[in-house]
Each structure stands twice: as C-alpha cells, then as structure tokens.
Amino acid sequence: MDLFHLQEEAHGSVFWHPKGYRIWRELESYMRRKMDGAGYREIKTPQVMDARQWEQSGHWGKYRENMFVIPDEVPNTEDEGPVISGEAQWMALKPMNCPAHVLVFKQGITSYRDLPIRLGEMGCCHRNEPHGALHGLMRVRQFTQDDAHIFCTEAQVVAEVQDFIALADSVYADFGFTYDIKLALRPEQRFGSDADWDKAEQELRDALTANGLEWEELPGEGAFYAPKLEWHLTDAIGRTWQVGTIQSDRVLPERLDAHYIGEDGDKHRPVMLHRAIFGSYERFIGILIEHFAGRMPVWLAPVQAVVATIVSEADDYARDVSAQLQAAGLRVETDLRNEKINYKVREHSLAKVPHLLVVGKREADEGTVAIRTLGAEHQRVMSLADAIA
Template identity: 85%
Template sequence: FKAEWAAELPGDEPLTVYWSGDDWLDMCRGPHLPSTGKLDPNAFKLTRVSGAYWRGDQNNAMLSRIYGTGWLNKKQLDAHMTRLEEAAKRDHRKLGNEMDLFHLQAEAHGSVFWHPKGYLIWRELEAYMRRAIDGAGYREVKTPQVMDARQWEQSGHWGKYRENMFVIPDEVPNVDDEGPVISGEADWMALKPMNCPAHVLIFRQGLKSYRDLPMRLYENGCCHRNEPHGALHGLMRVRQFTQDDAHIFCREDQIVDEVQAFCELADRVYKHFGFTYSIKLALRPEKRFGTEEMWDMAESELRAAVVRAGLATEEYGWEELPGEGAFYAPKLEWHLTDAIGRTWQVGTIQSDRVLPERLDANYVGEDGEKHRPVMLHRAIFGSYERFIGIQIGHFAGRLPVWLAPVQAVVATIVSDADD
C-alpha cells in the first residue's frame, strides 16, 4: 500500500526508509530515535483496533487501523489514560442521552433535536446573555435565514466560503418520477452561514451620523454550514447552530475602547460560569482581503485593547498566532479550560474594515463627509450548542442549580410515604 503512495509522488520527492533490528524496514517520513532502547517499554499502550477501507473507498481492501499512545515514562502514560477515562465519563453525548437533554439522528445530519429539559438549559442561557448584552448597550435584531447569492458574492463569502454553504434554487422545481428538476436559468440563494452581511444591511438602512456610533447590533442568529459528515461531533461540531452574535459599527477612534469593553464583558461571563481561559491573537492569513495597512491597523488595535484590559499576560496565556486570522480580519480568541484540563475555543472578536467596504456601509462624519465604519464581529458563547456541550462535560452533568433543568426532586425515604 505504501508502494502505491510512493508511485504517485513527484520524481524529485525524497523517500526515506528506516529499519529496526535486522529484519524490520519501513518506508516512512521520520525522523525517529536512533535506538528503540532509548524508549521506556512501559510507557506505551495500544488502545483500540478498527477497520478502514484503503483510501476510504469501500471497493478497496479492508485494513486494520491500530490506535495507540506513547509517552516518555509510565507516570505520564497513566496520567493520560486517567484523563481519557475521565473524558469518557464526561462525554456530553453520553450524558445528554442519560439526562434526556437532546439527541441527534441520521435524518437530520448535524442538527440537534432539543428535548424539554435540554431546551430549558438553552432558554436559561439565552436569558442570561440577553441580560448581559442589554446592560452593555446592545440592541437585538433578527435577520433572514436565506439571502440571494448576489449578496454573498458582494460580501466575498460566495468565492471564499461557497463549499461550506447550503445553496438552493430561487424557484419552485418541477417534479417528475426521478425527483425535482431545476431549470438552467434559476437564480441561486443560500442559507446564511453567518450573520454579518445581514447586519450590515440593517446598518445601511437610513442615514447614519457619527453621533449614532458605536451601534451595537446583537442576534441569536441561527446559521447553517455544510460540514462533512465525518467532521460532525455531537454538539461540538454541527451543521445548524445558533450564535450569540453581535456586530459593533464604530469610528476609528472608538475601536480600542469597544474591544476593551468586550474583553471585560467576556471576562465576567466566563468567570461567572467557573472557567479559566487563555486569550490569543490570530494574525493575517496568507489568503486575505484588504491592504497590508488595513491589517497592520486592525492587528495593532486588538493588541492594544488586550493590553489595556490587563489580559496580555502569562496568567491569561497571551499568545499571537501567525496565519490564523479570518480572510477578512484578524481576531482575538478565547480558549476555555475545563475541569479536566481540556481547552475549547469559544469567544472571538474581529476588527474588520473589509466588509463595510465591500457592502458600501458609511456614515456622515463631523466634517459632513461620508466615512466607512469599522465593523467588530464578536461572540462570547460562540454557539449555544457548543457552549452547552462544554458545560455538560465540565460539570460532568451536574450543572449549577440556576442552570439545571431539574433543580429539586422530592424523594421518599420510607415505603409508607410512597402513597
């Protein structure tokens, strides 16, 4: 099988072969230790075996896939295995089923069926977040699920993100015995994978003055993304999800203040739920919109806000990540640490000058001229589904009383009380 792979490599691609002992040779990338004698034989463990078709094609041979883990010593191995056992006990899919919170099934790949108890958790989180954003000066909006493809072309998502969008024809299809038939002249629409273009369209309604800024628009926005079936994972990776999404339209001189205020709001929320976190600055990717000057400004503004908020420290795991930003903006990321040390990326804020330009958003400045607002994309939970999944695992199903769907149960202690 490796020979088949090797035959497909370019002629100038080097091949390396390693051997162990006298008779074991393997074509692999390496590098490896000079001797297996340098390894602790008690620091390895095979964990499971499964079957897999060669190259994922069921017409090919069935192979055995062997999973294992290796560490420097047995103490590290034992600690890792303990973490795996604890993670299995805290699996949100298992607990969600046992607690009758939600389920998923093949008839709706990547979409969640919320049961009454699970939806109580959702509604409590929604109410909590509304109180938080109302106090921070946001105004709630609601936008359409489906928009014309031309809108997504203008925003840049059609070219950069189309493979992850659910696209539908803007017509009633003819139906024959073989299924629906679409005409070749049909216009196309798409379920929204994100809320930001629609929020720009709200901002554009009516004349805006510099006195109207900052304008903070918030939406519990339901989005759809066409994730591959194999990438779906419980509540953590879904196709239909709801974001606690907001966009702040502001002037250049307001950016650092607004980002700092968001950092402080996110800090209060995460600590209220009992999480510690680290904060990262994701810098410009290789493929991006906008000028270098725009990216320089956006990155420096986010960096300055974190410094002013007192979060650019070792205590908060401050780190800069080259190449990890979105195609239209750099972003700050919040990574929560749960009860067993796992990290989860949740909240973000992005400083974006590209989308207001592409969608022609403007306001009238103090000088009477038109200016582009800067658009700050931000979320704290990230998505309700993912945040609920993280909490179920973090608390091992024993949610705080205020969030628990069943807060008290009357239990009998003697049989005479059963009646």
C-alpha cells in the same frame, strides 16, 4: 440526562429534548441580560439571502463550499423530469450573520453621533460540514450563535474591544472557566490593504495591553477579512476549548458600502467588530456538560428539585410542596412512584438533580421536608417555609 439526540435524518442538527432545551433557554436569557446591560440592541435577520449578496461580501468565492445553496424556483412536482431546472438564480442559507447586520446598519442615515451601534442576534446559521467532520454537539451543521456586531469609528475601536474583553471575562468567570487569549494574525489569502491590517492588528494589541492582559500571537490564523482575538477556555479537568472571539474588520463595510456621516459632513466607513462569547449554543452546552460532568449549577439545571415520597400517604403533601416551590419560581418535579426511597435517591442523583426533597408521613404531619443536596453527605430537615426561603 435525556437532553438531546442526533440522528441521520438530520445530519449535524440537534433534536433538543425538554430538559436540554431548558438549559438552552436559561443560557439565552442569561446572555440577553448581559447584552442588554452592555448596550446591545437585538435584531433578527433572514435565514436565506440571494447569492449576489454573498458574492458582494466575498463569502461566495471564499466560503461557498461550506454553504447550503438553494435554487430560487418552485421545484418540479411531476414524476418525470428534473426536480429543478438548473436555470434559476441561486440563494443560500446563511453560514454567518454579519452581511445581514451590515444591511440593517445601512437602513437610513447614520451620524457619527449615533456610534457605536451594537447589534446583537441569537442567529441560527447553517454550514455544510462534511459528514465525517460532524461530532456530537461540538461540530454541527445547524447552530445558533450569541452573535453581535459593533459599528464604530476608528477612534472608538480600542475602547469597544476593551469593553468586550471585560464582558467576556465576566461571563466566563460566572461559569468557572479560566482562559488564555490568542491573537490570530493576517493569513496569506486575504482581502484588504496591508495598512488596514496593520491598524486592525495593532488595535487589538492596544486593547489587550490597556486591560493588562497577556496573549499569544498566531501568524496566518486570522479570517480572510480580519484579525481576531480568540478565547481558549480551560475546563475543570484541564482541557482547552476555543470559544469566544472578536474580529476587527474594515473589509466588509467597504465591500457592502456601509458608511456614516462624519462631523465634517462627509461619508466615512465604520469599523465593524464581529464578536461572540459562547460561540454557538450547541457547542457551549457540550462544553458545559463536560466542564460540570453533567452537574449543572442550580440556576442552569433543567430540574432544580424533585419532591419524592417515602409512602403513598404523603402524596398530597408532596403535591402541595411541589406547588409552593413552583410558585416560588423553581423548576420542580414530583416522584410519587411506588418505589423504595433509596432507589429514588439513587436515580435522581444519577440524573444530577441538585436538590431532592424527601417527604413521608412524619414530614406531612409536621410540615417539614428532608433535603438531600447533590454531593452532600447528610440531609437537612427544615420547615417548608424555610426550605422555600
């Protein structure tokens, strides 16, 4: 399908080819429409932040072994001497977006009337995974999340989680996935009080109950700062994949001193809900390739139609057909090669192109096309106008 490749010059990072990146772009556009419709506001945050920020958030102590750290200095360019001095302050590529989103929330004065605030980001992150743990698109070092954080009052938590559950359900249904939901509970090593963990875990249970859902509980499997709901998708051949998540967090707002002004005029801590649906674009695309066996839905296919000629006399007509299809918003390629039509049909079928429009001299004379839809037994002959419609 020629979608992407990986190579040792960039361990754990994906080189996206045009067709693969087209799938990415369509998914990104789809997710933006979903998030815009659900009241999220998109932001963009820095890739590199000072280690002091990660210390304050707790990630420097709990997560540093999985971070790419960078000295904050100009490297030595001379042939002799060390490249770095060893005396510089440390910075790090972000392994997640959440601390930066808190910093955005903290800009200005936030009133209880402004809540909930839903901040979304197609955020590129880096995690220093061991070479032996890397696995195609499923386990990478550089990845982009459909990430968002909801800042809300305690009274709003259950309703916000309910809304997210409904949003996630609509997305997974669009791709034909079924799923199970699991509730990951407090680990032994954690931040925050038992009282806060009690509240956070019960809020997630209450949201699930209100939505009429069943779930399995996983003791000890939560993040060090929050319990979480996990969506375990089942694909077309029965394999399961853990993808989406929402976490109810009272720890990070406290550690990073986030607050809003309540109705009483005093400062209050917001609850921070961390959530994602795809998880990462890289992994979700890998799951989709497996789920659809490479045969993407038409809206997601990198090439939606190929116009293939039987004889060279139809080349000009094929170009005109292609131009009209492109003008109608379709992603189209032409195949004017001097090859037998059966060869072309087989090649484009193996490439999982949804529609093949075959044209010869007769079709050119009559203004028609012969449409072969991937997986269909018979072709259909119709006017070009009807085909476009």
